[in-house]
Amino acid sequence: MNELDPLDRKLLNMAQGEFPLVERPFAEMGRRLGIAEEEVMERLRRLKEAGVIRQLSGVFDSRRLGYRTTLVAMGVPDNLLDEVAATVSRHPGVSHNYRRDHNYNLWFTLAVPPGYDAEEVAQELAQKAGVSHFLSLPAFKMFKVGVIFDLVESWRW
Numbered sequence: 001m002n003e004l005d006p007l008d009r010k011l012l013n014m015a016q017g018e019f020p021l022v023e024r025p026f027a028e029m030g031r032r033l034g035i036a037e038e039e040v041m042e043r044l045r046r047l048k049e050a051g052v053i054r055q056l057s058g059v060f061d062s063r064r065l066g067y068r069t070t071l072v073a074m075g076v077p078d079n080l081l082d083e084v085a086a087t088v089s090r091h092p093g094v095s096h097n098y099r100r101d102h103n104y105n106l107w108f109t110l111a112v113p114p115g116y117d118a119e120e121v122a123q124e125l126a127q128k129a130g131v132s133h134f135l136s137l138p139a140f141k142m143f144k145v146g147v148i149f150d151l152v153e154s155w156r157w
Helices: 006-017 025-033 037-049 078-089 118-129
Strands: 068-075 094-099 106-112 133-138
Touching (some): 006 025, 068 118, 078 094, 078 106, 118 133
Antiparallel strands (some): 068 106, 068 133, 094 106
């Protein structure tokens, strides 16, 4: 999908930064855009199927909820990378992972709830995945950058 119509662009802007927290958010989005709730849901479904939208979800401050996080880098043989990535992705504290061109070629963030030690869970996950070389890089200070891609207004460098 290379071309988005103006309504898709407005809808994507709204979904990124102005998502209404009401009982029927898609109806409210439709009201703001001048279209029916069903059309909003159909457009979002089409954009998700086309890979424009990865997911529609809330973002929480895990530290305020008592969670601890660590960035984990694993050194995985190339022929096992897909298998290990799938094992890692099944853990409920891992939202996604990335392949890197490096000796440590699989990177992911691990979040663990109160009462768990992120370092220990990272080690258990590495053992379960059959990985002996890994680094756990815990977060000491959080730097959060919010990014909203403005698809309506033009901008320049």
